Amino acid sequence: MPEFDLDNFKKTWQEQPVQPKYNDTEILKMLNRKSRNYMKYIFWISVAEFLFFSIFGLFYIVQSKQSNSFMSILARLGVQKNAQLESDLEIIYLIIKLVSLAVTGYFVIKFYQNYRKIKIEEDLKEFILRIIKFKKTVNAFILINIILVVSFTMILTFFVFYVLKSQNITLSNSSITGFAIGLIISTSLCIILLWTYYRLVYGILIKRLDKNLKQLKNIEAQEI
DSSP, X not given: OOOOOHHHHHHHHHTXXXXXXXXXXXXXXXXXXXXHHHHHHHHHXXXXXXXXXXXXXXXXXXXXXXXXXXXXXXXHTTOOOOXXXXXXXXXXXXXXXXXXXHHHHHHHHHHHHHHHHOOTTSOHHHHHHHHHHHHHHHHHHHHHHXXXXXXXXXXXXXXXXXXXXXXXXXXXXXXXXXXXXXXXXXXXXXXXXXXXXXXXXXXXXHHHHHXXXXXXXXXXXXHO
C-alpha cells in the first residue's frame, strides 16, 4: 500500500479546476432579468409622478385657488391687483401645469415602450443597445424637467415686467437688484432640489443599470 503523502494530496487538490457557479448563459439571463426589473421600477415611478401631478393640478383647477406668493411679490413691487391680472396669472399657471403634465406623460409612454421592447432572450448586442437607449431617455427626462423650471421662471419674469410696464411702474435700482437676486436664489434652489430628487430616485436605479451594462459588455467582449 503506497504511503499517504499529505503535501502531494494538497497540491493535487489545489490544481483541480474550479467549476464556475454559473455559466455565461445563466449570468446573462440574470443580468437581463435584473435590468428589465430596474427599467420597470423607473416606469412605475414616472407613472406615480404623473398621477401625483395630475391629481395635484386637478385639485387646484377645481378649487380655483392659486398660491398667493407670486401676487405678494407683485404687491411688494407696487403692482395693483385687479381682475385682469388675476385672470392672466391663472392662465399662465394653467399652461405651466398642462405643459408639465404633457412632458411627464410623454416620457411615461416612452419608458413603457422601451420597457416593452426589451426581451430577456433577445440578442446580447441588441439588449445592450436598448439599455443605452433607455438610459438616454431617462437623462433626457431629467434634463428637460430642469429646462422647464428655468423656462417657467423666465416666463413669470417677463410677465412681471409686462405688468410693471402696463401699470407704469418704475423700479429703483435697489428693487431691481433685490428682485434679480431673489429670482436667482429661488430658481437655483428649485433646480438643486429637482436634481437631488432625480439623483436619489432615478440615480440609484440608473447606477445599478450601469453596473449590469458593464457586465453585459464584458460578456459580449468575451464572445467576440
